Amino acid sequence: MEAKTAVNVGQLSRKPELKPKRKIKWKNVLTYAAFVGPALLFFVVIQIIPFLMGIYYSFTSWNGISAAVDWVGLENYKKIFTNDAKFFNSFWFTTRFMFAAVVISNLLGFGLALLLNGALKTRNILRTVFFMPNVIGGLLLGFIWQFIFVKGFASVGKYTDIGIFKLAWLGDEATAFWGIVIVFAWQTAGYMMVIYIAALQGVDQSLVEAARIDGASNWNVLTKIMMPLILPAFTICFFLTISMAFKIFDINISLTNGGPFNSTESVAINIYREAFQYNNFGLGTAKAVLFFVIVAVFTTVQVVMTKKKEVEA
Template identity: 40%
Template sequence: MVFSIPAIILVSLTIYIPFLMSSYYSLTEWNGISKQAVFIGFRNFTALLQGKKEFLTSLWFTTKYTIGYVILSNLIALLLAVALTKRFRLANFFRGIFFVPYIMSMTIVGFIWKFIFTSGFEKLFEFTGWQLWNYSWLGSSHLVFYSVVFVGVWQSLGFYIVLYIAGLQAIPKDVLEAATVDGASSWQKFSRVTLPLLGPSFTTCIFMALTNGLKVFDIILALTKGGPGTASNSVTLQIYKEAFTNNNYGLGSAESIIYFLFVLILTQVVLSAFRRKEVDL
């Protein structure tokens, strides 16, 4: 217990105490500068729940982004993991290549792809003449969603590939051999043996992708700053703008508390649902 005291103090200073302070400020009207915060009760929460447009728009965008991010990152990662578990000469090389973007800062990745979407695609259009490269992928309110999802999936794909490879390699070979002896085809072995036994990997990857999608911030800040307009404004970016740009710490704190409860409930429901479907060896 004595050795755990430093960790408890640090966690309290960085997480628990700020959370309690934020809970208090959510009940106040405060600009972050004045010495006194005016207590107004639940007026901030009432304003948000009655339909503050910016917050609801950002919540809808974050929900769409999370759904697309979770599905694409896990589907592509699983397919690549299956391919990279096959025995061929460059398997380890490709594993490393796919993992490199994950160790890069999300902000750096955002700036790199911002350059690619603007100057890079412009050069490709001049070289090929394909209209695909001439679209305004970050300037169009209809296309910016797909651009942000693509960059998010590209950056984190290697992490999920590693998790799925670990899950595939942990499946006992005698189970697959027994399925072969019973006359199962390759697809039957994959769908009826491999996929059910990947339950723990699915739970981990879905949970990690869900939390990463819901807290998306830095990549959008680097790519679009929430634009054009509010077309790519995530909840975390909206909270940041409300508190540090609009100097409305009370309303920003209220948004963070509501979003905290939303994320907490959603992640627990999804995690429980996937855990019930796991298959024990």
């Protein structure tokens, strides 16, 4: 008993052994810094700093040229909500355009993905053809379609006497709206198609075959099996099309320039004109900050809602 006590006392009297500290491997740190550092530096310089400066200028009455920057507080934001009907008209147009463009772009993209996910011999060529409009710049695309709407449709209507080709597509408020939607959907559908094809190719075909053996129709296979399995692709495509539709600028300005009578003026064009044409840089940046908050809230709600659907599925 005394021996055991002596052993225990001896063990207690020993100092606990300290684990050696892990040495920082500077080689790994420098490697990570070499790869991540330049991208992080450019992101801070090009994105973060201008964003913070924009927030600051939104509280000023700076004209974008002079050295004098006058602090006005919340006056720019008050002016937007009390005395700027054009901004809310452009926001209403952009919102309507966003809903129409998102629905049509995703329907076209998903339809093309279903078609070209099959065993077609020319599917690779067709995928390239449908994706190519996304490579063309928005300004060039707008001018091309402006020629099609003004000259091409008029010529087709003259020789075929079909009413739809005789419409003043860019000269009327309703048709100009749908003209921009058509061009936007034509440009983005191929990009959405690529994402949907990648998701469809990841579906376990044994599940589809088992459903068909059990007598499920093509519609049931699509809606009950395939679509729930590719919900993450819908989340990504909805997010991309919503953000792109809200921020539309190049197609809009080259196709209609906000006309006729500012009926197709997007929020981005309204902000551009306020800051760089009317030299109200402070008010323009206030509109940009407000627009950023609205888009961020809208896209966040969309992602949260679709993510919940993924979990339920």
